[in-house]
Amino acid sequence: MQRKITYYVDKIKPGQKISGFLKEKGYSEQNLVNLKKNLKSIEVNDTYVYQNYVLQQGDILNVYIRETESSRQIIPVELPIDIVYEDEDLLVVNKPAGMPIHPSRNNPDNSLGNALAWYYKQKQQAFVFRCINRLDRDTSGLTIVAKHMVSGAILAQMVAAKSRDGLQAQGIHREYLAIVEGNVEPAEGVIDAPIARKESRCLERVVDYEKGDRAITHYQKLKTWKNARSNKKMSLVALQLETGRTHQIRVHMAYLGHPLIGDFLYNPAYAANQLDRLAHAEENDSCMGKKAATDLLIHRQALHAHKISFPHPMTGKPMEFSVSMPTDMKNLMKI
Numbered sequence: 001m002q003r004k005i006t007y008y009v010d011k012i013k014p015g016q017k018i019s020g021f022l023k024e025k026g027y028s029e030q031n032l033v034n035l036k037k038n039l040k041s042i043e044v045n046d047t048y049v050y051q052n053y054v055l056q057q058g059d060i061l062n063v064y065i066r067e068t069e070s071s072r073q074i075i076p077v078e079l080p081i082d083i084v085y086e087d088e089d090l091l092v093v094n095k096p097a098g099m100p101i102h103p104s105r106n107n108p109d110n111s112l113g114n115a116l117a118w119y120y121k122q123k124q125q126a127f128v129f130r131c132i133n134r135l136d137r138d139t140s141g142l143t144i145v146a147k148h149m150v151s152g153a154i155l156a157q158m159v160a161a162k163s164r165d166g167l168q169a170q171g172i173h174r175e176y177l178a179i180v181e182g183n184v185e186p187a188e189g190v191i192d193a194p195i196a197r198k199e200s201r202c203l204e205r206v207v208d209y210e211k212g213d214r215a216i217t218h219y220q221k222l223k224t225w226k227n228a229r230s231n232k233k234m235s236l237v238a239l240q241l242e243t244g245r246t247h248q249i250r251v252h253m254a255y256l257g258h259p260l261i262g263d264f265l266y267n268p269a270y271a272a273n274q275l276d277r278l279a280h281a282e283e284n285d286s287c288m289g290k291k292a293a294t295d296l297l298i299h300r301q302a303l304h305a306h307k308i309s310f311p312h313p314m315t316g317k318p319m320e321f322s323v324s325m326p327t328d329m330k331n332l333m334k335i
Contacts, residue, residue, distance in 0.1 A: 001067040001126050003088055003148050005314065009059040018042060018061065019051040026154035026313065034149060038066060065148045070117065071129045074103055079115035084321050089151040089314050090144055091116075094323045097140040097300045101131050116145065132159060133172060133308070136247070140326050141305025144172065146313070154313035159244070172310040176239045176249060177222075177325055179302035179332050180258040181267065184235040188220040191252040195245040204265055205247045207255045216242035217252045228334050230297060234261060236333065250301060261332060262298040298328050 012021070019032055032051060035041040040048050043062040044055070055061065082094040093112065095101070100111040108114075113129040120127035130152040132144040146152035158171030194212025198204040206212075223236045235258065239249050250266050253259055259267035309320040 001065070001128070001148055003065040003150075005063045005065070005150070007061040007063070009055050009057060009061055012055050012057050012059075016055055017051065018044075018049070018053050018055060021055055021061070022051075022063070026157055027150055028153035028157075031149055031153050035063070035065075038064070040064065041066070063150075065150060067128055067148060068126050069128075070120070070126045071113065074111075074113045074117045074129055075109050076117040076121045077109045077114040078118050079110065081112075081115040081119060083119075084142065084323065085319075089148065089312070090146055090155070092308065092319075092321050093143055093145060095135055095140060095143050097138050097326065097328070100137040101134050101143070102129075107137075112143070112145075132156065133174065135305055136301075136303075138300035139303045139305065140329075141176070142174070142308040142321055142323060143305070144308065144310070151313040155310070158310060158313075170311065172308065174241065174305055175307040176241075177304045177306045177329070178237050178239060178249060178253065179261045179329055180235050180237055180253050181232070181261065181269070182235065182258050183224045183233050184219070184221040184237060184256070184258050189218075191215075191217040191219065191256065193252060193255055195248060195251050205245070205251045207251060213245060214243060215245040215248050215252065217248060218242070219253075223333075225333065227297070227332060234332060249303060261302040263301040267301075298332060300328075302329050302332060304329055 007021075007025070009021070022032065036051065041064050042049055042051060043064070044053060044059050079099075080096070082096070083091055084094050085092040095112055099115075100107045102113050103109065103111040112131065116129060117127060127147075128149075130146040132146055132152070132155045135141060135143055144155060146155050155172070161171040193207045193215060194209055195205050195215040196208035196212035198206040218240045220238045221235050222238055224233060226232065227234050237253070241248055245251075247265070250260055250263055254263070254266035261267070262270055264270050304325050306325065307320070307322040309318065311317065312319050
């Protein structure tokens with residue numbers, strides 16, 4: 001991956017060096033270390049210089065990013081992938097349910113990382129996988145992937161700012177759609193309940209006011225209906241997160257008494273099918289075995305990251321993307 005980034009220096013602090021200028025632009029310390037390894041990575045007015053060069057007003061600063069090696073642990077695999085947007089610095093991908101973000105021991109070749117490794121291999125481009133906002137395997141929707149180290153560092157800082165400053169942060173904002181059990185009342189509100197790992201459980205989380213980390217979720221009910229197949233009330237809820245705890249939406253909605261439809265960890269109506277799901281994991285890797293697939297309304301938690309907005313990491317331009325709910329969630333809304 002090669003990228004040339006140009007800065008026109010119109011305002012500069014007296015005596016400011018290139019290193020300080022780039023830090024103000026969002027470059028990380030590791031970015032600067034990596035640039036130092038290449039003697040021809042920084043150019044001012046058509047002359048290669050070091051990072052201790054003192055900038056002057058009117059200078060034209062070029063930064064050359066050269067990444068020649070791809071992520072070594074990620075196997076390129078041809079998989080369907082829905083790229084909503086792509087430029088020199090980032091991608092926005094609509095991830096399907098059932099696809100993990102990163103490969104793992106149990107999922108070495110069916111992740112978003114595998115799919116993008118194949119995508120760039122076909123383009124004959126080196127690619128280091130840097131997913132910025134992660135989604136659970138069975139959560140569908142929008143996620144951002146940085147294409148080089150600098151955009152990755154700046155986007156990561158946006159994520160950190162969101163965790164620190166909440167919805168007021170000038171960073172990455174996501175809106176989710178979830179379908180939950182029952183008629184949600186009050187119709188909108190804020191859930192401020194700390195979340196911790198459940199004792200003796202590796203994956204499961206729980207609201208814990210003694211040991212938990214603060215977690216804040218904003219929700220608004222959009223619609224309530226009675227599902228034709230189950231004859232039970234369901235609600236479509238829009239949610240925004242101030243914090244990014246593991247399983248935050250799933251834990252908070254269950255805490256309210258409205259667990260997500262299809263949630264094997266936090267919805268008691270589906271928890272009994274978890275053993276069947278695990279027993280058939282190899283037979284049907286997307287979710288569950290044949291018996292459960294015919295009995296259940298949906299084969300995963302009904303959660304979709306449908307909207308994302310953020311300032312572009314290199315230009316600052318406001319970016320906003322949205323995608324509609326996938327078919328399995330739309331089917332739940334049939335009355």
